[in-house]
Amino acid sequence: MSQTVDRALSILPLLAEGPADLGQVADRLGVHKSTALRLLRTLHEHGLVYRQSDQRYRLGARLFALAQEAVENLDVREIAHSHLVELNEKVGHTVHLAVYEENEVLYIDKVESRYPVRMYSRIGKPVAITVAAVAKLLLADLSEAERRAIAEKLDYPMYTARSTPNAPAFLRELEKVREQGWATDLGGHEESINCVGAPIRGADGRVVAAMSVSAPNVVVTAEELLTLLPLVRRTADAISRDYSGTGSTANSPTKEARSR
Amino acid sequence: MSQTVDRALSILPLLAEGPADLGQVADRLGVHKSTALRLLRTLHEHGLVYRQSDQRYRLGARLFALAQEAVENLDVREIAHSHLVELNEKVGHTVHLAVYEENEVLYIDKVESRYPVRMYSRIGKPVAITVAAVAKLLLADLSEAERRAIAEKLDYPMYTARSTPNAPAFLRELEKVREQGWATDLGGHEESINCVGAPIRGADGRVVAAMSVSAPNVVVTAEELLTLLPLVRRTADAISRDYSGTGSTANSPTKEARSR
DNA sequence: ATGGCCGTTGCACATATTGCAACCGCCCGC
DNA sequence: GCGGGCGGTTGCAATATGTGCAACGGCCAT
Incomplete structure (x- = not known):
């Protein structure tokens, strides 16, 4: 229903498979790198995505927190x-x-x-x-x-x-x-x-x-x-x-x- | 950085506190019910949000799966x-x-x-x-x-x-x-x-x-x-x-x- | 029956998002 | 040490996208 959010959320399962860099994310989403970058940044601000030292992205800590609270x-x-x-x-x-x-x-x-x-x-x-x-x-x-x-x-x-x-x-x-x-x-x-x-x-x-x-x-x-x-x-x-x-x-x- | 995604993601911690209905979500986000509805729908499609029988929204199952894969x-x-x-x-x-x-x-x-x-x-x-x-x-x-x-x-x-x-x-x-x-x-x-x-x-x-x-x-x-x-x-x-x-x-x- | 509450939908507007292209910094090979 | 290339980043203009509104509809409680 909401394209932007839809794309952003599609990043999560993708990263669940393992860390990926900007280019890979952009490719798999079928969008421009700049677009992917902005989506990743937003996810990052919310802690759902973490940027590791080699600049690649990986699922972030808040995800645990959320899952934890959800189960509780x-x-x-x-x-x-x-x-x-x-x-x-x-x-x-x-x-x-x-x-x-x-x-x-x-x-x-x-x-x-x-x-x-x-x-x-x-x-x-x-x-x-x-x-x-x-x-x-x-x-x-x-x-x-x-x-x-x-x-x-x-x-x-x-x-x-x-x-x-x-x-x-x-x-x-x-x-x-x-x-x-x-x-x-x-x-x-x-x-x-x-x-x-x-x-x-x-x-x-x-x-x-x-x-x-x-x-x-x-x-x-x-x-x-x-x-x-x-x-x-x-x-x-x-x-x-x-x-x-x-x-x-x-x-x-x-x-x-x-x-x- | 991305308003739409930002709003959508803000729903998650909100629901982590406990189930909420559409009106509550819209209020706490400061947007119209219709907007909140569409965001929730998108989250729902991705399984991050679950609609319980009383129509209220709650964090969904995929969240566990993601957190799980992340930790692995x-x-x-x-x-x-x-x-x-x-x-x-x-x-x-x-x-x-x-x-x-x-x-x-x-x-x-x-x-x-x-x-x-x-x-x-x-x-x-x-x-x-x-x-x-x-x-x-x-x-x-x-x-x-x-x-x-x-x-x-x-x-x-x-x-x-x-x-x-x-x-x-x-x-x-x-x-x-x-x-x-x-x-x-x-x-x-x-x-x-x-x-x-x-x-x-x-x-x-x-x-x-x-x-x-x-x-x-x-x-x-x-x-x-x-x-x-x-x-x-x-x-x-x-x-x-x-x-x-x-x-x-x-x-x-x-x-x-x-x-x- | 009827009023009110909440979720839902269609639409017109304009804003937020997109892709592009140029830029930067870095690493690697020459 | 220099140049080329790669990956990430930014500003901008076009427009697709998300937004609020208002009206609808079902449901419950009065």
Whole structure:
């Protein structure tokens, strides 16, 4: 909608790939160097971009500050955190909390396993949406039309032989998750890692977040992990209760329709 | 330099305080609602802003992704990480890694003491620049002119009775740190917490990052913590060696002069 | 029903942004 | 030591772009 801002913002993902100099930025934006310079300067003033000693540009510090404050404003996260820690203390494995936003599922909190083997995931990193238990939980709650629309648009990378292969399979899986009220990922993302997850609901019953427990099967088999399901569900329900209690309708999908 | 972009970017810190509706944004920007709407839309398209169900705006998901990628591009961090983990396993306390950028010091990595809770939890949070051990280490390496300039501009909040009270005291402290090659923060930020830190240097000897070990004195006294100093310094030196080895001059201050 | 509030849209105006070209400083090769 | 070239920077004129306005429309509360 606003060309200038649009161009300026396009610089950020570009710099996320790595530092770049003025010429490179200008080229990739398809604008004159002078234009790129002015945009970069503006970004710089706001601290979103940093000029390193070799004059090249790189993403700046304020970005962290913003992301940090943003995550702190999510009150599901705040409410859930102590529950997650508690669960982690009981079961020992890695616990994740994720939300759905604009066709992406992202982790907003994580409590690491106390076992040395740690899985690679990062708060803020988009989740493997076609296979992760939390992703299935979040998507399963959308309307059928939305699910279908999203399923069509997705790619279905075969991380492992057990990854969800295509849209129909994914939709079927979502249907199943929707009915049973919990989800798993058994080696669908990494061969040796299994997860069990449960949804967290707002006062109106809509899923606002999802949590999961993950463990490599060198530590526990998939069957053993599944025995934790009741505990996971109880924790999720406890969070749901806390969350509905505060009644803060401030965050995440709450009402039925979302424009797009 | 660019009015439109400037206005658009001003929205971000504003939303960082919490969700806001169109009218509020327009007011605080001092522009018409229609203008604010278009700016928000552009930010929205880039995923920096999210529209929640109640129509209010909030910081969006891509912000996390960007901050995440940004931090991953810092190669000091990558190189240092395994050393930090190793140190953490030895001493058990929280380990921090920080860099200096544009008059700010920020944590770029952290290994928690007991329960490895969410990483990056404090990234972006303004570091207590006048008292933190890592801050002293990073600032101590600047030229005297730069140190003086910064010292003048800073505030000196008295977090505790042992906080650095004013610019002259701070400059003296930096001088001391510069000479001895390590730094402490003994209850200067929080009464009961002590830190020991050491600098990480690039091939040219300039300080590119700083690390520290922190522990509450209910666990170890300041004297006991200080006995870890040799270990901390060895770790920092090991990282320095690794970092110089790769010779990647890509990030952080490397050359002598920095424009400003 | 009705009034008011908030988000949204089309339009005409003018301002802010753009590309250009010339300039500067630096590094490198000759 | 000199000249050429490269990357970044600035002033300017043209115009595309963003702006405020006013009117519209949906929604909630009265």
